[in-house]
Amino acid sequence: MGFARAVLAARQAVRAVLAELDPGTSVLVACSGGSDSLAVALAVAAEAEPAAVLPRAVTIDHGILPGSAERAAELVEVLERHMPARSIRIDPSGAEGPEGSARTERYRAIAGEARRVGGPALVLLGHTLDDQAETVLMGLGRGSGPRSIAGMRPRGLLPGTDDVPFARPFLALTRVALQDALRGWGASWWEDPSNRADGPWRAADGRPLRRAAVRDRALPALSEALGLDVRGPLARTASLLQDDLDYIDGAADAALAGARAGEGLALEALRPLHAAIRTRVLRAWLLGLGARAGELTGWHVAAVDRLLDGETGKGIDVPGLRVARTRDCLVPVVE
Structure with a gap:
């Protein structure tokens, strides 16, 4: 140019x-x-x-x-x-x-x-x-x-x-x-x-x-491995995803509002949700509680998701906080 x-x-x-x-x-x-x-x-x-x-x-x-x-x-x-x-x-x-x-x-x-x-x-x-x-x-x-x-x-x-x-x-x-x-x-x-x-x-x-x-x-x-400048394709990938994710995130926001039980989330509201919505609900909830965004990964969210079918009282540490499952809810653990 x-x-x-x-x-x-x-x-x-x-x-x-x-x-x-x-x-x-x-x-x-x-x-x-x-x-x-x-x-x-x-x-x-x-x-x-x-x-x-x-x-x-x-x-x-x-x-x-x-x-x-x-x-x-x-x-x-x-x-x-x-x-x-x-x-x-x-x-x-x-x-x-x-x-x-x-x-x-x-x-x-x-x-x-x-x-x-x-x-x-x-x-x-x-x-x-x-x-x-x-x-x-x-x-x-x-x-x-x-x-x-x-x-x-x-x-x-x-x-x-x-x-x-x-x-x-x-x-x-x-x-x-x-x-x-x-x-x-x-x-x-x-x-x-x-x-x-x-x-x-x-x-x-x-x-x-x-x-x-x-x-x-x-x-x-x-770029060397693929034989092309990957910057443009990576940026296009981001652009293509944004509209789809905005729609899904909107559905997740509504589901999060419906699942709230005080500072926790009601298990009966979480379980029927599709995994694509439920994991977004969990991530937004964790970030709202103070989880560190730059360190919170899909692995952490999946581990919290597994608590839904785990034992009462079981908990897990995520970057910035700990969460646990009660009989009816996922809740933050205050130490």
Whole structure:
């Protein structure tokens, strides 16, 4: 894709999102300075006036890599040539490990800024077709069911919130295409070393962060083995699954409401359900009780499902909590 075509593709993708907004709506670009999110910012800058929206930007300083505060300040200076912008410092040292804690705190900070500048503002995220392929492959590896294989949604509510909307305009565009767009704009971007498998961030056991390892090692190896670039097919798989799963999940939501018995679930309401619905009910129930989403797999849900026909008093540990079976219900165990 040539530079001019790449710029046009980026602008058209953002234009389609902004066209759905009322005039005067605030739009918040979450920008790391990497190629993907910087392309969102420049496309929004080009399309904001015709769409009559109010653009703003925020960058999150994780405070881990040397010089992060200086880089954040420099990025804010670049962004302010196009729209109001600010940097927010977070502390990613949480119980979820460096990757999970950084993600949680990053979204919390972005949500706070969206509420501050809008009612709240629509948050635009720079995830690409590459990111979608990585997400699908990671979901396959975890065995956590078809919802994880369906990947990232183009629109929704920011994780951890029930009021902050987001959109991902670039899920159909590759990272290379967006880098071409930035070259067309004459802009440079920052290559975050933590996005590389040999980067400075490591998992608790010393291995590379999962997404970085999938990006640098698993996807290239799979493409080599199959003789094709698997990113597009994986992203298409996600798109094909989303509508089907939305329908099934809607049925599961209704079944969950009907099965609730206090904090537990009534066995007589669960047993008649088809496995496709029942396992979704169990997963949603577990997540609602505080199970850790990034660690809860299909194996855990299946083990809880087997409690329906197990012995009274029998329980099982899932990431973040323990559940058990009484005579009539599945219940969380308070220790």
